[in-house]
Amino acid sequence: NAGVTQTPKFQVLKTGQSMTLQCAQDMNHEYMSWYRQDPGMGLRLIHYSVGAGITDQGEVPNGYNVSRSTTEDFPLRLLSAAPSQTSVYFCASRSRSWGYTFGSGTRLTVV
Amino acid sequence: QQPVQSPQAVILREGEDAVINCSSSKALYSVHWYRQKHGEAPVFLMILLKGGEQKGHEKISASFNEKKQQSSLYLTASQLSYSGTYFCGTEYSPDSWGKFQFGAGTQVVVTP
Numbered sequence A: 001n002a003g004v005t006q007t008p009k010f011q012v013l014k015t016g017q018s019m020t021l022q023c024a025q026d027m028n029h030e031y032m033s034w035y036r037q038d039p040g041m042g043l044r045l046i047h048y049s050v051g052a053g054i055t056d057q058g059e060v061p062n063g064y065n066v067s068r069s070t071t072e073d074f075p076l077r078l079l080s081a082a083p084s085q086t087s088v089y090f091c092a093s094r095s096r097s098w099g100y101t102f103g104s105g106t107r108l109t110v111v
Numbered sequence B: 001q002q003p004v005q006s007p008q009a010v011i012l013r014e015g016e017d018a019v020i021n022c023s024s025s026k027a028l029y030s031v032h033w034y035r036q037k038h039g040e041a042p043v044f045l046m047i048l049l050k051g052g053e054q055k056g057h058e059k060i061s062a063s064f065n066e067k068k069q070q071s072s073l074y075l076t077a078s079q080l081s082y083s084g085t086y087f088c089g090t091e092y093s094p095d096s097w098g099k100f101q102f103g104a105g106t107q108v109v110v111t112p
Helices: none
Strands: A004-007 A010-013 A019-025 A031-038 A042-051 A054-057 A064-066 A076-078 A087-094 A106-110 B004-006 B009-013 B018-023 B030-036 B043-049 B054-056 B061-065 B070-075 B084-091 B106-111
Touching (some): A004 A087, A010 A019, A019 A031, A042 A064, B018 B084, B018 B106, B030 B061, B043 B061, B043 B070
Parallel strands (some): A010 A106, B009 B106
Antiparallel strands (some): A004 A019, A031 A087, A087 A106, B004 B018, B018 B070, B061 B070, B084 B106
16 A cells, blocks of 8 residues: 555664664655654654755754655664654655655664 | 644543644644554544645544634544544645644543
């Protein structure tokens, strides 16, 4: 089925390690974004992209990098993991005048 | 600026009705509604656009008052499957992709 695929589903990192969360969509959506969700904090935008080669920062971008070389893929890179980055991460995509389709999420724990 | 949702939580018995509100301090272009069940990703329910257009996956009832900058989601004759956290999200213009913000959520519990 069409949708947003996120990997991995779970990850444990040590402080200072780096990793990449993968996200791919097959709906030809222009817009993709990364959110983190913490208890009581709702969904906060980390980075977003309005098309291949175009990215921009959201509300909480520090400690994360993104790139968008193709319409389909939008990976999120954690540069040097910190305990404060323990969270659930969602990738989402959408087209204009419709809502977001979310990936299944990545539960990240930084120890 | 993050939209404000109310109430924070509501407990219903099956068959009862509830209203969830979402308000903004700025003029809105669109309002989205999502439902998230525990341990799952949010699922899109409906988008309400300036000018009156509404689109969505399910037969969800909602309203958008552009003058008051607020939207309401109506849970009518609630079912157990309605349980979850409901989020609204707001946009201020057609191109404000990066300014899209979610509210803090309203937890809904429907009991038998």
